Amino acid sequence: MREINLVINGSDVQATVADRLLLSDFIRDDQRLTGTHVGCEHGYCGSCTVLLDGASVRSCLTLAVQTDGHVIETVESLAVGADLHPIQEAFRSNHGLQCGFCTPGLLMTTLELARENRDCSRDEIRERLAGNLCRCTGYHQIVDAVQAVLRTGLSR
Amino acid sequence: MSVLIPATLAQALSALDDAPSSMVLAGGTDAMVEINGGHRRPDSVIAVGRLAELRTWTHDVISATLRIGAAVTYAELEADQFRRWVPALSQAARTVGSPQIRHAATLGGNVATCSPAGDGLPALSALDAIVHLVSITGQRSVPFAEFMVGPKRTSLRPGELIEAITVPVFAGWQGYAKVGVRNAMVISNAGACLAVDDEGGVRLALGSVGPTIIRCSQAEAFAATVVDHGQRAVSEADAVEFGRVAASEARPIDDHRSTADYRRHAIAVLSRRLLRRAFPNG
Numbered sequence: 001m002r003e004i005n006l007v008i009n010g011s012d013v014q015a016t017v018a019d020r021l022l023l024s025d026f027i028r029d030d031q032r033l034t035g036t037h038v039g040c041e042h043g044y045c046g047s048c049t050v051l052l053d054g055a056s057v058r059s060c061l062t063l064a065v066q067t068d069g070h071v072i073e074t075v076e077s078l079a080v081g082a083d084l085h086p087i088q089e090a091f092r093s094n095h096g097l098q099c100g101f102c103t104p105g106l107l108m109t110t111l112e113l114a115r116e117n118r119d120c121s122r123d124e125i126r127e128r129l130a131g132n133l134c135r136c137t138g139y140h141q142i143v144d145a146v147q148a149v150l151r152t153g154l155s156r
Numbered sequence: 157m158s159v160l161i162p163a164t165l166a167q168a169l170s171a172l173d174d175a176p177s178s179m180v181l182a183g184g185t186d187a188m189v190e191i192n193g194g195h196r197r198p199d200s201v202i203a204v205g206r207l208a209e210l211r212t213w214t215h216d217v218i219s220a221t222l223r224i225g226a227a228v229t230y231a232e233l234e235a236d237q238f239r240r241w242v243p244a245l246s247q248a249a250r251t252v253g254s255p256q257i258r259h260a261a262t263l264g265g266n267v268a269t270c271s272p273a274g275d276g277l278p279a280l281s282a283l284d285a286i287v288h289l290v291s292i293t294g295q296r297s298v299p300f301a302e303f304m305v306g307p308k309r310t311s312l313r314p315g316e317l318i319e320a321i322t323v324p325v326f327a328g329w330q331g332y333a334k335v336g337v338r339n340a341m342v343i344s345n346a347g348a349c350l351a352v353d354d355e356g357g358v359r360l361a362l363g364s365v366g367p368t369i370i371r372c373s374q375a376e377a378f379a380a381t382v383v384d385h386g387q388r389a390v391s392e393a394d395a396v397e398f399g400r401v402a403a404s405e406a407r408p409i410d411d412h413r414s415t416a417d418y419r420r421h422a423i424a425v426l427s428r429r430l431l432r433r434a435f436p437n438g
Binding site for chain 2: 019041049052057060062068112127
């Protein structure tokens with residue numbers, strides 16, 4: 001067990017964790033931020049994607065102790081109460097989700113892309129989202145949603 | 157399982173000297189999958205992915221070489237300057253996993269895992285990369301061809317860590333191509349890297365079709381007799397023959413991901429295409 005200090009969604013967090021604890025389990029079980037989903041624990045599905053110092057990573061392939069001194073953003077950082085984030089609103093209005101299991105990972109991957117503040121072709125969007133599996137939508141509406149948010153920007 | 161996150165390379169080497177059986181963790185995109193799946197249960201882990209000494213690179217203009225720290229990530233290798241210096245390695249970087257994987261996965265980790273399907277490895281073979289190893293007692297440098305001795309088997313000694321990889325910066329064309337079931341998150345079923353060196357030699361290295369990365373000495377010798385550097389030309393018939401010779405040098409097997417026949421066919425096609433991309437005229 002060891003003490004770690006990190007920032008999660010803008011708040012300072014101090015916790016004592018086992019060395020073996022995955023970041024995904026730390027976020028969900030210890031921090032009770034259950035928006036981050038764990039699909040495969042193989043690094044394959046992308047549902048557990050969070051931002052580590054602004055870069056999208058697999059929280060299931062990261063140990064909690066490795067985030068000591070770093071900044072984590074999860075899907076809970078997006079909405080303010082009932083007020084959806086522009087990315088969430090774009091996914092809603094473009095029907096970019098059905099069951100919703102993969103959605104938190106896709107939203108965080110999209111947030112990273114949207115912060116680059118540039119338009120992308122649909123092919124480029126698909127390449128950027130290639131690490132996030134969705135078994136419902138067929139991806140078309142997800143690409144629509146991402147394209148919409150890249151055009152309108154992140155301001156609320 | 158205990159995890160050490162050393163602050164300096166010296167600390168990491170000292171810890172590795174104390175416990176040589178420790179698992180060295182870099183980006184974790186292979187190692188953590190094995191830990192999560194219960195395939196490896198290390199007592200102690202040394203996480204080196206954020207060591208500043210391993211996160212640097214140096215471009216030496218005089219010697220036309222690039223020394224890449226072992227913990228430089230594939231996301232970094234995708235970037236513009238690497239695309240200019242080592243296009244094949246940069247292209248290979250772009251085919252690794254997905255953006256999230258590339259943010260974590262490191263070149264040194266790929267070299268240490270040393271899977272025949274490691275996407276960075278055909279480029280290192282074609283470029284005759286040098287692997288720099290360091291331990292508490294000293295340093296040594298090993299050609300990549302001597303570092304990789306079998307599938308996931310290396311000549312790394314107990315207590316040694318991969319510090320950096322040096323590759324030449326060539327002026328000629330180079331590229332990497334692979335075949336898999338989809339573009340992202342795929343382990344390649346066959347891969348090939350072609351590079352034209354500064355003496356005009358055509359180099360070809362194959363991945364996923366043998367116990368190690370395979371350098372195609374016969375295909376390379378054949379290319380030397382048929383390509384026209386001045387015109388950047390090769391005939392289609394010679395390119396087809398180049399592919400056939402390369403395929404004959406592959407040593408693929410049947411496994412759960414593909415068959416030996418398909419892999420051999422894929423190598424013929426990829427090698428032919430790469431040669432035609434390097435010599436598009438004629």
